Structure formats: C-alpha cells, structure tokens
Amino acid sequence: MRLPVLRQDDAGGGCGGCPPQDAPDSRRSFLRSTVAVGAGFAALGAALSPLADLDTDKVFAGEDFFREHYKELTAEDKARLFADIEAQIDREYGVQATVGDPRPLPGVEFVYALNLSRCDGNRACVHACVKENNQSREPEIQYIRVLEMPIGTFELERGNQYYSEKTPRPGHFYMPIQCHQCANPPCVKVCPVEATWQEADGITVVDYDWCIGCRYCQAACPYWARRFNWTDPEIPSDEINPDMAYLSNRPRSRGVMEKCTFCLQRTRKGRMPACLEACPTGARKFGNILDPGSEVSQILREKRVFVLKEEVGTRPRFFYYFDELSSRTTEGVAS
Amino acid sequence: MKEYLRFLYRCFRVSFVGDWRYQLWMLLLTIFVLLGVNAWARQFVHGLITTGMTDQVSWGLFIANFTYLVGMAAAAVMLVIPVYIYRNKELHDLVIFGELFAVAAIIMCLLFVVVDLGRPDRMQHMLMRFNFPMSLLTWDVVVLNVYLLLNLHICGYLIYSRYRKREPGKWFYIPFVFIAIVWAISIHTVTAFLLVGLGGRPYWNTAIIAPRFLASAFSAGPAFIILTLMAIQWFTSHQVPQKAYMTLRAIVVVAMSINVFLLGSELFTEFYSDSAHIASVKYLWFGIHGHDELVPWIWTALAMNLVALVMLYLPITRSRKLLAPACILLIVGIWIEKGMGLIVPAFVPSPIGEIVEYTPTLNEILICVGIWSFGLLIYTIFIRVTLPVLSGQLVADRIFHTTPNAAEEFAAANNGQSTQEVLS
Numbered sequence: 005m006r007l008p009v010l011r012q013d014d015a016g017g018g019c020g021g022c023p024p025q026d027a028p029d030s031r032r033s034f035l036r037s038t039v040a041v042g043a044g045f046a047a048l049g050a051a052l053s054p055l056a057d058l059d060t061d062k063v064f065a066g067e068d069f070f071r072e073h074y075k076e077l078t079a080e081d082k083a084r085l086f087a088d089i090e091a092q093i094d095r096e097y098g099v100q101a102t103v104g105d106p107r108p109l110p111g112v113e114f115v116y117a118l119n120l121s122r123c124d125g126n127r128a129c130v131h132a133c134v135k136e137n138n139q140s141r142e143p144e145i146q147y148i149r150v151l152e153m154p155i156g157t158f159e160l161e162r163g164n165q166y167y168s169e170k171t172p173r174p175g176h177f178y179m180p181i182q183c184h185q186c187a188n189p190p191c192v193k194v195c196p197v198e199a200t201w202q203e204a205d206g207i208t209v210v211d212y213d214w215c216i217g218c219r220y221c222q223a224a225c226p227y228w229a230r231r232f233n234w235t236d237p238e239i240p241s242d243e244i245n246p247d248m249a250y251l252s253n254r255p256r257s258r259g260v261m262e263k264c265t266f267c268l269q270r271t272r273k274g275r276m277p278a279c280l281e282a283c284p285t286g287a288r289k290f291g292n293i294l295d296p297g298s299e300v301s302q303i304l305r306e307k308r309v310f311v312l313k314e315e316v317g318t319r320p321r322f323f324y325y326f327d328e329l330s331s332r333t334t335e336g337v338a339s
Numbered sequence: 340m341k342e343y344l345r346f347l348y349r350c351f352r353v354s355f356v357g358d359w360r361y362q363l364w365m366l367l368l369t370i371f372v373l374l375g376v377n378a379w380a381r382q383f384v385h386g387l388i389t390t391g392m393t394d395q396v397s398w399g400l401f402i403a404n405f406t407y408l409v410g411m412a413a414a415a416v417m418l419v420i421p422v423y424i425y426r427n428k429e430l431h432d433l434v435i436f437g438e439l440f441a442v443a444a445i446i447m448c449l450l451f452v453v454v455d456l457g458r459p460d461r462m463q464h465m466l467m468r469f470n471f472p473m474s475l476l477t478w479d480v481v482v483l484n485v486y487l488l489l490n491l492h493i494c495g496y497l498i499y500s501r502y503r504k505r506e507p508g509k510w511f512y513i514p515f516v517f518i519a520i521v522w523a524i525s526i527h528t529v530t531a532f533l534l535v536g537l538g539g540r541p542y543w544n545t546a547i548i549a550p551r552f553l554a555s556a557f558s559a560g561p562a563f564i565i566l567t568l569m570a571i572q573w574f575t576s577h578q579v580p581q582k583a584y585m586t587l588r589a590i591v592v593v594a595m596s597i598n599v600f601l602l603g604s605e606l607f608t609e610f611y612s613d614s615a616h617i618a619s620v621k622y623l624w625f626g627i628h629g630h631d632e633l634v635p636w637i638w639t640a641l642a643m644n645l646v647a648l649v650m651l652y653l654p655i656t657r658s659r660k661l662l663a664p665a666c667i668l669l670i671v672g673i674w675i676e677k678g679m680g681l682i683v684p685a686f687v688p689s690p691i692g693e694i695v696e697y698t699p700t701l702n703e704i705l706i707c708v709g710i711w712s713f714g715l716l717i718y719t720i721f722i723r724v725t726l727p728v729l730s731g732q733l734v735a736d737r738i739f740h741t742t743p744n745a746a747e748e749f750a751a752a753n754n755g756q757s758t759q760e761v762l763s
Contacts, residue, residue, distance in 0.1 A: 054383075058384050073468055159692070194475065225690065227539075234393075235386035261457075
C-alpha cells in the first residue's frame with residue numbers, strides 16, 4: 005500500500021528531499037502551524053460573530069443565571085424576584101403589571117366539563133385565552149384547538165383545525181381540546197429538570213425560568229397541549245394583560261415550554277377561566293370536583309361523560325359530554 | 340504526572356503533522372466545524388425557530404442523529420467481545436480503534452442533545468434538580484456520560500501504557516472492559532426506552548424498538564469500524580489482519596439479519612392489524628392524505644439495507660473491494676431508517692390528528708454537518724496519535740527528551756501517516 009516515506013510530501017517538511025534532521029526546516033513547520041492555529045482562532049471568531057446580536061436582557065439576564073427553582077424560593081426571594089420581573093415587563097412593554105403567586109386553595113380540585121352538544125365552534129374561547137394568558141401573537145401560540153369533526157366519527161385525524169369562520173357547519177360537531185390537567189401526567193414524569201409539576205388542585209404548571217427547552221414533555225403529551233417558544237414571543241404592549249401570576253400568564257421567554265393552567269391567576273381567586281367566560285354557548289363548565297354541590301360534580305354524576313384517549317391512562321380532569329335532549333336515544337323515544 | 344502532561348503535549352503536536360492528504364482532510368473538517376459553529380451561534384441568538392421543527396414535529400434532525408450515534412457508539416463493544424470473551428488475540432490492537440470511535444460518537448451525541456435544547460444557557464439546572472429516576476432523559480445523561488468515561492479510561496490507559504512501554508495492569512482495565520460491554524447495551528436500551536415509554540405516541544410505544552436499536556447498532560457500528568480499518572490500512576503502514584475484517588463482517592451479517600427480521604415483524608404487526616395506531620407507520624411507508632415526504636427516504640433505506648445484506652451474505656464481500664460499498668450502503672441505510680425513519684413519523688400525525696410535515700432548514704443541516712465533522716475530526720486525531728504509539732514510534736523514552744528535536748517527531752509521525760477515513 006502507499007507507505008509512509010512521506011518526507012517529501014509532508015506538509016511539515018516543505019522542501020522536497022530535505023533530510024528530516026534539518027533544524028530550520030522544522031522551525032519553519034512550527035511557524036507554519038502557529039500561523040495555522042492563529043488563522044483557526046480568527047475563523048472561530050468569525051464563526052461566532054452572530055452572537056453579537058444576542059439580546060442579553062432575554063437570554064443571559066444577569067441574575068437569571070443564578071435563579072432558583074420555584075419550589076426553593078422563600079417569601080422574600082419571591083417578593084424580590086416578582087419585583088424584578090415586573091420591572092423587566094415595564095422595560096420591555098411599558099406596562100405596570102402585577103406578578104402574583106396564588107396558591108392552590110385547600111379542598112379544591114379543579115375539573116372542566118365541556119358540552120359537545122352546545123359547542124358551535126365559534127372559537128371565542130381561543131381568542132379570550134390568548135388575550136388573558138399573554139400568548140405570543142407572532143409566532144402564534146394558542147392553548148385551545150377546536151376540531152371540526154364530521155358527525156359519525158371520533159377519529160381525531162378526520163377533524164379539521166383550520167375550518168372557516170362560518171360555523172356551525174351542518175353535519176359537523178366541534179371539539180375543543182386543551183390541556184386535560186391529567187391526574188397521571190406523562191409530561192411531568194419525563195421532565196429531566198423538574199421544571200413542570202402538578203399542584204395540589206390538579207393544575208400542572210411550568211416554571212418558565214427553570215425549563216431547559218428539551219421538549220420531551222411535548223413529545224409525551226397525548227393531547228398536544230404543550231407549546232414551545234421557538235423564538236422570542238411578540239405581544240403588542242396595549243394587549244398585555246397586567247394581572248399576572250408567576251406560574252401562569254406572565255410573559256414567557258424564548259426556548260421554554262408553556263401550557264394551559266386553567267387560568268390559575270383567576271380560578272384560584274374564585275373567578276372562572278377566561279375561555280369559559282368568553283363562551284357564548286354555555287358549553288363550558290368549570291368547578292371544584294370535591295364540592296358535591298358544584299356544577300361539575302352534578303354533571304359528572306348525571307351526564308354521560310367521557311374523557312379523550314382513556315386508553316392511555318392519563319386520567320384527565322377534562323370531561324366531554326353530550327346533552328341527552330338532543331341525542332338519538334331521546335329522539336327515538338319521542339317518535 | 341509531568342510525564343503524562345508531556346505525553347498529551349506530544350500527542351497534540353503529532354496531531355498537526357501529516358502529509359497533504361491528512362492536512363487537506365483536517366482542513367475540510369475544520370471548515371465544516373466552523374460552518375456548524377456559525378449556524379449554531381445563529382440558532383442561539385434567534386432561537387430554535389431557525390430549525391424546521393414545529394409544535395407538531397417537535398424533534399427533528401438533531402434527535403435523529405443523536406439516536407443514530409448512540410447506536411454507532413456500540414461499535415467498540417462488537418470488537419471487545421471477540422477479543423476479551425473469545426480471546427481473539429489478533430484483534431487486540433483494533434479494539435482501541437473501536438473504543439476511540441465510541442468516545443467520538445458519544446461526544447457527538449452529547450453535542451446533538453445540547454444543540455437541541457431551547458435554553459442551553461440553563462444546562463446547570465440538570466445538576467441542581469435531576470429528575471432521576473423518573474425521567475428517562477436523566478437516565479440517558481447518566482449512561483452516556485459513564486460510557487464516555489469508561490471508554491476514555493480504557494483506551495487512554497492502554498495507549499499511555501504502550502507509550503510508557505509498560506505492560507498494562509490487568510486490574511486497571513479488564514474489569515472496565517467488561518463493564519463497558521454491559522454499558523454499551525444499556526445506552527441503547529435507555530435511549531430506546533426514552534421513546535418507547537411514551538403512551539401517547541403509538542409509533543414508539545412498542546417493545547420491539549429496543550431490540551431493533553441493538554440490532555441496527557450492532558450492524559452499523561462494526562460496518563463503520565470496517566471502513567475505518569480500511570482507511571487506516573490504505574493510508575498508513577499499519578497492518579490490519581484479514582481476520583479482523585472477516586470477524587466484523589460476520590457480526591454485521593448476523594446483526595443485520597436480525598434487524599431486517601425485526602423490521603419485518605414490526606411491519607406485519609402494524610399493517611395486518613390495520614388499526615388506527617398505524618397512521619404514523621402508514622405515513623412513513625406510503626404517505627397519508629397526500630403527505631408523503633418521507634416515503635422515498637424509507638424505501639431508499641430499505642433498498643440499501645437489503646442490497647447490503649445480500650452482498651454480505653455472498654462470498655463476494657470477502658474481498659475488500661466489495662465489502663466497502665456494502666458497508667457504506669448499510670451505514671447510510673440505517674442512518675435514514677434509525678434517524679428520520681424512527682423519530683419524525685412519531686410526530687405525524689400529531690396526537691390530535693393534525694398532519695404537519697417536517698423539512699430541516701439549511702441552518703439545522705449545517706449544525707448537523709458541523710457536529711459530524713467535529714466527531715470525525717477528533718476521531719482522526721485519536722487515530723493519528725494512537726498509530727505511532729501502537730507501532731512503538733511514539734514512546735516515552737525516545738525523542739527530544741532533553742533537546743527538542745522535531746526530526747525525531749518526524750520519524751514518529753511517519754509511520755502513522757495521515758489517517759483519513761471514509762474519504763479514500
């Protein structure tokens with residue numbers, strides 16, 4: 005084979021045929037490699053030049069780097085941190101926001117129930133959600149997806165998420181899907197850094213300042229409920245909702261995961277979620293399942309409820325049901 | 340210690356010396372690495388929006404290459420087993436090339452995971468809150484890093500012993516060799532389980548993925564080592580016994596046969612049952628609702644794998660002329676199958692039935708090329724320094740002990756001349 009004897013060719017050698025013991029020759033080769041290394045570093049610098057455009061208020065924001073996990077924050081830490089975040093929101097959007105931290109209420113477990121007989125696909129819930137939760141307008145992020153499904157099937161693949169504004173379309177029903185706040189959440193299990201967890205009232209939250217953006221939770225979620233910030237979110241300043249919570253609707257940064265939190269900034273203070281309030285059809289019901297007198301408890305007792313993808317074992321806290329009045333069984337009895 | 344540092348320094352010097360082919364190869368790799376660094380810097384500034392990934396297909400080329408390279412890292416073990424378990428002494432030196440490749444492959448794996456992160460600036464969170472043992476991703480971090488250390492130790496120790504002309508102490512490396520064998524299986528298994536454990540992704544939620552991973556890894560890895568050995572033999576004076584090729588070829592044939600069998604089992608189960616769960620498989624092989632971006636890829640992969648397998652069955656691949664193309668076909672075929680074919684279809688359709696296809700962007704491809712080039716670059720350097728040590732030219736008690744004399748270094752360098760692999 006082609007064998008060694010490469011002195012003549014050797015890039016380190018330079019002069020063809022020189023005896024290898026030639027000292028100046030080797031010095032020249034050393035010089036040459038020094039020049040090469042210098043050129044290498046210059047090229048590396050050039051390669052890294054895009055880093056000059058880095059907005060350090062967004063990525064390496066000073067103490068961001070040393071920020072602690074939510075669960076390790078003391079009351080003073082929180083006060084200081086929330087003030088910092090408010091100041092940053094002021095800098096970025098010129099909005100005086102309040103960042104709070106409502107905790108789960110004792111004896112409360114939230115449950116959602118959605119009446120598929122009533123939903124007419126108007127998507128008011130989607131718009132209300134985007135506004136309430138300060139979701140990015142560009143690129144668009146929405147927690148709620150409404151599927152327009154042909155009557156006679158439950159195969160999600162046959163649903164259309166991009167249907168036209170004119171609803172309801174004959175022969176179709178509408179099925180909104182958002183985070184199901186599972187009691188056995190696969191997304192929480194897979195997170196390598198414990199940046200997402202389930203709270204006592206059943207709401208799964210994300211610490212946006214802890215998430216490393218691996219998107220494993222997004223792969224794990226059977227309901228496609230998680231959204232990733234592929235770049236810095238954009239929200240018009242005049243559309244910012246200033247009533248914020250640390251674990252829910254404060255503006256997110258790039259490279260982190262976010263999701264529906266049942267509007268914990270509202271619901272933990274006794275209000276209803278924005279999607280429910282906006283729904284003109286009354287299809288959405290929300291409340292405390294531990295309270296036997298609540299509307300959702302009554303629905304779960306009396307209606308024929310079901311959950312999506314029961315077979316994956318996630319035990320959702322989001323139930324669907326149909327009104328019996330308009331169901332085929334009732335019609336059959338009537339005729 | 341001082342001696343060891345000097346060893347490292349001399350390795351560093353040697354890695355810059357080589358003939359024009361070596362210099363050209365290294366220059367090309369360096370250029371690609373820099374292009375990759377540049378692309379990554381852009382991604383770091385603008386976010387992962389610079390990739391073709393979306394909320395629907397949230398893992399793409401990075402994770403695909405990652406899974407593939409985890410498999411390649413097994414190559415080492417497929418050389419280790421014949422040598423240490425079946426006491427096949429002739430292959431002894433060659434084990435080191437396998438383990439060095441494992442080191443390079445794992446480094447590439449780790450880089451692919453890092454570039455996939457939305458917030459690489461927060462990696463330290465891993466150290467502060469490590470969701471072990473719940474998250475399989477933490478398992479992967481553990482097994483990959485330990486595997487890296489094991490291989491670094493084994494080949495580092497063996498090479499340094501040879502450099503010092505000492506007989507390696509058995510207790511310093513044999514136990515680690517055996518641990519590394521088991522560990523190599525664990526890195527695949529854990530990486531497969533990372534995907535298999537997701538109940539919401541029927542495409543991955545099948546027990547056959549881990550065995551398939553092992554089978555494809557144990558064919559692509561040794562195939563790559565065959566090519567490396569050929570390149571070493573082609574460009575240097577280092578002699579590789581014919582027996583090495585034949586042993587590796589036998590391993591590749593068996594592993595590849597199992598791989599194709601497992602693929603067949605999977606396809607039968609999916610298509611015969613014909614349940615709603617097969618949407619992703621259908622998308623991959625035939626396309627659904629007019630979306631068929633991956634179809635030509637997977638059929639190409641299948642054709643490559645089958646042609647390679649038939650070639651390997653036939654005696655024609657006893658000659659190195661045909662063994663090389665068979666190995667290349669197999670490596671590329673498995674790259675498509677394990678990479679794009681295993682990761683992307685799991686996201687199509689999305690869990691709520693939306694069909695969004697994935698096309699990597701140029702920036703994303705450049706990052707991948709950069710990482711691959713970096714891996715090949717360090718592997719070339721590893722081989723470049725290992726060869727003169729193995730051939731006894733780069734040893735502790737020779738060469739510029741008191742007076743640095745580059746001429747000696749030349750002599751040392753000569754034998755291990757330029758170790759370009761792949762390009763030949």
